[in-house]
Amino acid sequence: MNEEEVHMSTTDAVVTEENATDRWNDVRDLPPSAKLVAKVLDYNETLTQSELAEETLLPPRTVRYALSRLEEEGVVDSRFSFSDARKRLYTLSL
Template identity: 80%
Template sequence: MSTTETVAPDAESDRWADVRDLPPSAKLVAKVLDYNETLSQSQLAEETLLPPRTVRYALTRLEDAGVVESRFSFSDARKRLYSLKV
């Protein structure tokens, strides 16, 4: 049992290792996606209170780091939905 207790904090820190060196806006977007399973860019802007341009930049950085994945929305093909991969 003590082995799993020591592994859990390491697993949590390793989980966020790819995000650690990113800008604060990207960290905030990642944390909001951690709490919400899937959100659109406009929903992320509402939740984080960041300007849409900043959210777009943060999502680009997160996608480049391989932390976020995106897919087209089935209800509106013009929108993309983002979810956290870590």
Template identity: 70%
Template sequence: MSAPDATQVEVAEETEQAGWDAVSDLPPSAKLVAKVLEYNGTLTQSQVAEETMLPPRTVRYALNRLEDAGVVHSRFSFSDARKRIYTLAFE
């Protein structure tokens, strides 16, 4: 396994910057949720609500806005198919 070259690093940085540019136009709750996902990686909606101390309805709204902006990806949890797992798209 080799280290990424300079071009790969530049592309990754540009992708991350574009992701944060998309977040800048969103409400404060969405920005907070994005930061929590950046620090914690993959979380469920209830875990995001616990980490941010925001009401579940606000977290749901923020996650929907982030998904619509293409900043967050979600998938079903393998351990509990009733739950969705959220992660930043540009990490």
């Protein structure tokens, strides 16, 4: 690897890190529960509310509140489950 390739890699890493930081700007001022739910969705693509409660160890009511805050900020998408129309599936849209 020559010196120019190393420099480009470092620059690319900094740009990637800045984009990742910018990605979370909408979530930064939300309550900790909303941040936790967002992070769990980031790792798990799509989950139901009950799965989120199980993964985060938060009470269902807190998860509901966190999801409503995330939806207000436009960082979470929800849709009905095809397998059970009573459930909604949540996905992070950052």
